[in-house]
Amino acid sequence: MNLRAVQAIYVNEMSRFFRTIGQSFISPVISTSLYFVVFGAAIGSRIETVEGVAYGAFIVPGLIMLSVIMQSISNASFGMYFPKFVGTVFELLSAPVNFLEIVLGFVGAAATKALFIGVVILGTAAVFVDLSILHPLAMIAFLVLTCLAFSLMGFIIGIWAKNFEQLQLVPLLIVTPLVFLGGSFYSTSMLPPVWQTVTHFNPVFYLISGFRWAFFGVADVAIGWSLLAIAAFFAICLVIVWQIFRTGWRLRD
Amino acid sequence: MSAILKIRDLRKVYEGGFEALKGVTLDIEEGEILALLGPNGAGKTTLISTLCGITEPTSGSATVGGYDIKTQYRQARSLIGLVPQEINLEPFSYVGANLHFSRGLFGKPRDDAKVEDVLRKLALWDKRANRVRELSGGMKRRVLIGKALAHEPKVLFLDEPTAGVDVALRKEMWDVVADLKAAGVTIILTTHYIEEAEAMADRVAVIRDGEILMVERTADLMRRLGRKDLTIELREPLTAIPEPLSGYDLCLGEDGLSMTYSYDTQADRTGIAGLMSALSEAGIVLKDLHTRQSSLEEIFVGLVEEKGAPA
Numbered sequence: 001m002n003l004r005a006v007q008a009i010y011v012n013e014m015s016r017f018f019r020t021i022g023q024s025f026i027s028p029v030i031s032t033s034l035y036f037v038v039f040g041a042a043i044g045s046r047i048e049t050v051e052g053v054a055y056g057a058f059i060v061p062g063l064i065m066l067s068v069i070m071q072s073i074s075n076a077s078f079g080m081y082f083p084k085f086v087g088t089v090f091e092l093l094s095a096p097v098n099f100l101e102i103v104l105g106f107v108g109a110a111a112t113k114a115l116f117i118g119v120v121i122l123g124t125a126a127v128f129v130d131l132s133i134l135h136p137l138a139m140i141a142f143l144v145l146t147c148l149a150f151s152l153m154g155f156i157i158g159i160w161a162k163n164f165e166q167l168q169l170v171p172l173l174i175v176t177p178l179v180f181l182g183g184s185f186y187s188t189s190m191l192p193p194v195w196q197t198v199t200h201f202n203p204v205f206y207l208i209s210g211f212r213w214a215f216f217g218v219a220d221v222a223i224g225w226s227l228l229a230i231a232a233f234f235a236i237c238l239v240i241v242w243q244i245f246r247t248g249w250r251l252r253d
Numbered sequence: 254m255s256a257i258l259k260i261r262d263l264r265k266v267y268e269g270g271f272e273a274l275k276g277v278t279l280d281i282e283e284g285e286i287l288a289l290l291g292p293n294g295a296g297k298t299t300l301i302s303t304l305c306g307i308t309e310p311t312s313g314s315a316t317v318g319g320y321d322i323k324t325q326y327r328q329a330r331s332l333i334g335l336v337p338q339e340i341n342l343e344p345f346s347y348v349g350a351n352l353h354f355s356r357g358l359f360g361k362p363r364d365d366a367k368v369e370d371v372l373r374k375l376a377l378w379d380k381r382a383n384r385v386r387e388l389s390g391g392m393k394r395r396v397l398i399g400k401a402l403a404h405e406p407k408v409l410f411l412d413e414p415t416a417g418v419d420v421a422l423r424k425e426m427w428d429v430v431a432d433l434k435a436a437g438v439t440i441i442l443t444t445h446y447i448e449e450a451e452a453m454a455d456r457v458a459v460i461r462d463g464e465i466l467m468v469e470r471t472a473d474l475m476r477r478l479g480r481k482d483l484t485i486e487l488r489e490p491l492t493a494i495p496e497p498l499s500g501y502d503l504c505l506g507e508d509g510l511s512m513t514y515s516y517d518t519q520a521d522r523t524g525i526a527g528l529m530s531a532l533s534e535a536g537i538v539l540k541d542l543h544t545r546q547s548s549l550e551e552i553f554v555g556l557v558e559e560k561g562a563p564a
Contacts, residue, residue, distance in 0.1 A: 008357025015350065087341030094305040094335050095358040096327040253267060253308040
């Protein structure tokens, strides 16, 4: 295991993050505040509680998940696409590293950044609403796993993408709808039965449900299913990355 | 001396059927400088990319320091430094950080003294805290060399290090290469320029259409190819070569206004001095003189014709 290479990639990726730390901090604070103004104040005044939780607090886990998933994907996909774009990928390919080391460096850095954003949002939310976290360890575990799994997905998108448009395509067309329709802002029990069934095919739904359980002890599905969903998603992404490096797809001629 | 790099029947067929390498076999000795000479599209970069792990070979094998490039890629690649042809650098990254990154990527512990040493040798120490985009083209190229040297390779590939580089900088590059050779690094450089090969290389390999046409010691090659033509333009036309000049290998131009003398630049006596005095003794008035050397393209054409001669 070339741990120094993992460290080098990680530090290199994080340095880009630190160069723009101001932006990284400000934008989630502003967007979270806006969500609270719109959803919490405007809608929350009409819907008082959802499953016994105040609406303002109820949307916090979904809100964090929404940002964390989008951030993980964009950080990791950009992180991997950029070396291809400027040509520095040659060095990764000619270095004595295997796919796992490259993945650990890039995905680790992307997940760290997303985790940071998640914590910032949580802190901002605590300013607006009363928050209690019933299962803090489970909350942290869900947050970290989600960061890792979606950074892995972003990493795959970064290898797949041939231009900046493609880099935006998957998050925009697939991930955003999945996150919004995964119960970020509502309980699925509020939906008609048909849509409840459809929602069960959405992997993000299990994550948000599990994450919400960690906060309030209420969930749309059993916590076991949520854990299984994220583990399965993680495993699938890992197998895809392994295959990509084994065959050199979109990386080696 | 022993071969540090052994290439055996290496073939590369790209998707779409283009055969970039047609079974290359080549040994490169430890500590030597080998110039890989060839026109655009000859397969120089493909050969280097394949040895470095950027391109997958279709068949054949290669070892670096005894390690197979596929099955023992970690050990093999640890020994290799690669300076690519294109300036592939992150524009917003810092010069010093770039070198530390390369070192880490190749599994070497952080070593500020080593990085400083490399930066100083490349006259980049003052620029260590600058961003890459603030540097001139020549400096960027040196950053690339610095990145490759930061992890202390035993074998260094320089893919057209002086392409698009001005004369002063080219000389600087040559000096850097000479220092590396003195430090025992084996260097493989690709180039279009025969004078570059002549100035630096111990041996020259000529590659064309994915095949190594010949590998020869530079000195031998220059002797073989080092012929020059001296053209003498005359004020008055001649109908034949005058008798006193018959001892020289002269050829009279069709209009009688010029004569061409072929000579070996590597010979102890080129015969030019003698020819000049013989001309003046014969009362021939010169208008102008110029010399020309066979270009690399002509050498290639010559080599290819030689290969295709039997018909």
